[in-house]
Amino acid sequence: GRGDYAKRRPQRQSLRVSTGKRGRAGRSSRGSLKRRDRAGEKEAKEAAAIERRTVSLPDGPLTVAELAEIIDEKPVAVIKFMMTNLGVMAAMTQSLDPATCVAVVEGFGKIVGGDEDEYDDEDEDYDEDSALAVGTVFDEDDPEDLVERPPVITIMGHVDHGKTSLLDAIRSTSVVSGEAGGITQAISAYQVKHNGAPITFIDTPGHAAFTDMRERGANITDIVILVVAADDGVMQQTADSIVCARQAGVPLIVAINKCDLETADVNRVKSDLTQYDVLTEDLGGEVLFSEVSAKQGTGLDDLLDKIMLQAEVEDLKANPDCDAQGIVIEARVEKGLGTVATTLIKRGTVRVGDVFVAGATSGKVRALIATDGKTRLKEAGPSTPVNVVGFEGIPEAGDMLVVAPDEQMARELAESRARIARERESASYQSNLLQSVGSIFSGEAMKERRE
Template sequence: AERLGMPTHEVMDMLRELGADIKNHMSSIDEDLVELLEEEIEFRRRREEELRKKREKTVVLENPPTLRELARLLGEEETEVLLRLADLNVIPHSKKPLPPLVVERLIREKGFEVEWKGNLREEVLKSLEVERLPRPPVVTILGHVDHGKTTLLDAIRRSRVAESEYGGITQKIGAYQVDVGGRKITFIDTPGHEAFTTMRARGAQVTDIAVLVVAADDGVMPQTVEAIQHARAADVPILVAINKIDKPGANPERVKQQLSEHGLIPEEWGGETICVAISALQRKGIQDLLDMILLQADLLELRARYAGPAVGVIIESRLDRGKGPVATVIVQEGTLRVGDFFVAGTTWGRVRSLFDDLGKPIKEAPPATPVEVVGFAELPPAGTKLVVVEEEKTATVVAERRKERERERALREAGNRVVSLEELLAPEEGKVKELHLVLKADYQGSLEALERAISQLGDERVKINVVFRGVGNISEADVMLASASSGVVIGFNVKLPNEVAK
């Protein structure tokens, strides 16, 4: 016992566990047993040391892990944890616990193990469950140019809005909602020209149902096929509106035959595609089409969370002389309210005012509602997700972090081989030059059309690479990025402020 530095009774207990016949503290033991005893003691000490180290490297969660609680456990500032959450696209709420997998990932990144006390993990998961209620469908109308998309949208809207109100609509917000027998349907009004293909594809991000308009006299055309591919890629069910049935030469059966060649088999032919014959101009078949949209929506069982902070998608943005940067948002979850702080991509803001599709001010917008939002710090690109946050600090920190990440990514993508415009004017024989561009335009549609047009200018001698694109005036950051990537800034219908020009 003296040799091992242990109490006598402990040594006696261990010897008995090893099978030794020990009568009292005066008993003698042979050297083999001593060696065995020393090995066991060494093993137990090593194991105890490992357990102690493990305890030191384990974060024990005893309370629901909110942002504040997690920051305390990790010994970090809340802002630091917030930035790491922003990298994971998680926006915290002070009173709500963070999702378990997110918490475990952040703790593991710091080199710690995670231990949840009792049933805490299951309790947190249960607390994050929310009630989901039925919501209106969001519909995008797609089709070939001149097949009557705009006429159909007007016909639907005119059939649901009083003529006096319809005449008073001055600013189309890119989406609207109609009432059909006490139920609502939201329509997205996407531009139809080929130059805006990307915009139309993005329309399917928030879309539940795609209505494909095909002219009965014209049949399936290239843009019709393109629209089918976009809807399929987004996994959106397609409902066909065979338009212009009143025109001479209209042949709905031929249209159905052409559609079946592209995998859209009409219901009456034993397929699953609903086809409705309409005349948008004469407003015939509009009610049937709306009924079929609602029937399709019932099959999809569309639901959303109404309570809590809103999440939505920006489908259009523009600079308004009176209101500043404004955007049309389709709310997807929660309810958007005046006064809410929000983050949208690399920008943020506070909802100063909300307007419905008739231009009337409203206080709040529930799920599937299209609404014009005023209060952005900068113009957000269309397709950006808008997320309501608790306070201004969260909004600014998250937006700034995203902006930083985007600039880093743009610089990485710019690559090592860069060339200035001057160098490009003196091309070397047989060498492909690369021109990096920063594009700025006044409107999202203009920006996409500009990018599409520029991308078609490259040839075997010059490769064009757009490192950054944005809506709004040219900023110092744009010039810095162009400089860092030896690129050029191109502005379309935007201003170059004096301080930036310097």
């Protein structure tokens, strides 16, 4: 056998040694063909893999269960993913908006099929009210469950035009002045009764806070009262307030204040407002207006009548019988109570003992204190401003307060949201850092070139 091998070996060697150009060329072309085939196979495999991962979403909202079926996952896995990775609380039967659906699909390593641009457009439409922005999924209420709710009024206007004095004047008509004790240093929200019907007022500390809340999907107000001083007319912040109300899609009521002054010129104010497309009724427009004097307390009843009239037109309703959802207007630490958050209940009824999540904090309602700072309530329904006691941390203004099924879920959700917020911050910090480092280096390079 070995002899045969010895005979055969030289041939193999000679084959290996042979360096004829033709042999090499032939081999390399054969290799490149193979390579091409392999590349083609690889591409085909990749395309097949992408196809397997691609899912097409139908138009409109999907329930959690439907979405789970489309991406071939268990609904429980989808709910857990939404809670830990998106900070969104949802139940199986709740509908998700397209932006949230896309986020879930991509989160499970799948690709959304169809026209990419189409989804981008939808994302922008759903941005403000998307579950991703708000952190919870809203159920559509059955029209039969809806009952009338009090209007929520925000007072806006230029500095020194008498917003606060108007608020105080309205309050003093229904609240006994000189309250002793209680928490009334800077009341941000309260309710007054006019002819037996409640009206909720919210005092926004400036436009920045108002727009900031709006951007976070917390559109709290139903009607904006624009306070304009009769002796001063329309100023910069008055114009800003008009823009704010327009963006929020909320009707305006103009309250022309300081009408008791000799220098008051109501007609000038009205003509000034027409430049901003605010036409009052007497000029053939639809904007209600009222001439008041916060100092003298005149015209307030007329203003409240107009508010009730506008509220009737708006037909404001909410469902009081579901789990409560509210918006934190402001939060502070009170001696002996811990964190107290003034919250406006949007829908449902909040009760003492409810477990809740608000932004990146959670807690259990230990007490509900009315906005007078003293009265303890057992529950609070839609459009009611109430001080909630029992937070574990301090929520931010504009956070959505939502009643959760149990404490463990509330805590997990709050922790997920805190983590997501931290990750976002660090990601933006890093990208900014890289940019600034990049600009420094490019700047150095430019200097060297100049020299």
